[in-house]
Amino acid sequence: MIDDYDPRLSVRGTGEPLVLVPGMDGTGELFYRQLPLLERSYRVATYALRDKATSMDPLIDDLARIVDAITGGSGPAVIVGESFGGALALSFALARPDRVSAVVVLNSFPYFSPRHRLKLAILALRIVPWGVMSFVRRLTAFRLHSPHTHKTEIRRFIELTAAATQEGYRNRLRALTGYDVRERLREITRPTLFLAADRDHLVPSVQQARLMVDRVPGAEMKILKGHGHICLIAPDLDLAQILAEWRNDTDRPREPRQ
Numbered sequence: 001m002i003d004d005y006d007p008r009l010s011v012r013g014t015g016e017p018l019v020l021v022p023g024m025d026g027t028g029e030l031f032y033r034q035l036p037l038l039e040r041s042y043r044v045a046t047y048a049l050r051d052k053a054t055s056m057d058p059l060i061d062d063l064a065r066i067v068d069a070i071t072g073g074s075g076p077a078v079i080v081g082e083s084f085g086g087a088l089a090l091s092f093a094l095a096r097p098d099r100v101s102a103v104v105v106l107n108s109f110p111y112f113s114p115r116h117r118l119k120l121a122i123l124a125l126r127i128v129p130w131g132v133m134s135f136v137r138r139l140t141a142f143r144l145h146s147p148h149t150h151k152t153e154i155r156r157f158i159e160l161t162a163a164a165t166q167e168g169y170r171n172r173l174r175a176l177t178g179y180d181v182r183e184r185l186r187e188i189t190r191p192t193l194f195l196a197a198d199r200d201h202l203v204p205s206v207q208q209a210r211l212m213v214d215r216v217p218g219a220e221m222k223i224l225k226g227h228g229h230i231c232l233i234a235p236d237l238d239l240a241q242i243l244a245e246w247r248n249d250t251d252r253p254r255e256p257r258q
Contacts, residue, residue: 005050005052005062006048007047007048007065007066008028008048009045009046009069010028010045010047011043011045011069011070012039012043012044013038013039013040013042013043013044015041015042015043016041016042016043016078016101017042017043017045017070017071017075017076017077017078017101018038018042018044018045018077018078018079018080019044019045019047019067019070019077019078019080020038020044020045020046020080020081020085021063021081021085021086021088021089021092022046022047022049022084022085023081023084023085023086024083024084024169024172024173025168025169026048026049026051026084026165026168026169026172027048027160027163027164028047028048028049029163030157030160030161030232030233031046031232032156032160032233033153033233033234034232034238034240037238037240038239038240038243041240041243041244042078042240043070045066045069045070047062047066049062049088049168050062051165051167051168051171052167053171053172053175054171054174054175055174055175055178056087056088056175056178056179060088060091060095060096063079063088063096064096067079067096067099075101076098076099076100076101077101078100078101078102078103078104079093079100079102079103079104080103080239081104081105081106081108082105082106082107082232083106083107083202083203084108084172084176086105086107086108086109087108087109087110087112087176087179087181089104089105089108090105090108090110090188091179091181093188093190093192094181094187094188097188097189097190100190101190101191102190102191102192102193102247103188103191103193104192104193104243105193105194105209105212106195106196106232107195107196107197107200107203107205107229107231108194108205108208109203109205109208109212110180110181110208110211110212110215111179111180111181111182112176112177112179115177118173118177119177121173122170122173122174125166125169125170130165130166133164133166134162137157137158137161138158141154143201143202143228144201144202144228144230145157145228145229145230145233145234146197146199146226146227146228146231146234146237147199148226148234148235148236149230149231149233149234150235153233153234153235154233157230185215185216186215186217188216188219189217191218191219191247192216192218192220193219193222193242193243193246194209194213194216194220194221195209195221195222195224195242196208196209196210196221196222196224197223197224197227197228197229197231198223198224198225198226198227199226199228200227200228201228201229203229205229206223209221209223220246222242222246224237
């Protein structure tokens with residue numbers, strides 16, 4: 001069977017393999033501020049999600065291929081996912097634990113609730129012309145981004161996400177209708193960090209992170225104070241520093257979580 005999927009794989013830097021998993025836009029372009037910081041310590045892969053996938057399974061297979069590509073097929077990688085990408089990262093850690101050295105999940109969830117919001121969003125994408133989406137992104141910017149993200153960065157966000165497709169958005173929403181890993185979180189055995197923005201108006205990220213950190217053995221959580229859902233383009237968020245502090249601290253004795 002001919003596969004017309006183009007992952008637009010890009011690899012930068014040297015060091016431990018790390019894969020950045022895109023969110024709902026699926027473009028892989030929104031990690032641009034973090035890449036120069038991460039590539040100093042990691043061999044970093046960015047890629048685009050398959051638009052035709054309507055469930056997590058083919059996306060898990062694609063991510064396995066990306067890990068193979070960045071590791072030469074011999075070893076695991078750090079998997080970092082934000083929002084929808086966080087859901088995919090968790091699904092991948094459960095399905096392919098041997099390909100994962102650590103998991104970092106940003107502003108995500110183990111189950112999307114309420115389900116009717118997904119159905120309404122899927123319906124809206126069928127009815128509303130796709131060309132209206134850039135206007136919607138501008139209109140909702142104050143609720144999606146960190147309050148201190150500069151307007152030029154928001155404009156760049158809108159320009160980069162213009163490459164996202166209506167089919168991709170719709171199918172990723174469909175994938176979430178069958179996504180629920182709440183009862184399997186205890187099976188995740190790799191070091192796991194949950195990052196949650198306290199001004200996230202799209203997902204109750206702090207609440208969801210607390211739920212997940214209580215279920216994943218040994219997991220840690222960090223609240224990103226003053227940040228919104230789309231925070232990786234904010235000027236004061238350094239994912240490489242967060243990872244360094246977390247991973248340097250993993251061997252220290254910890255007090256039991258309350």
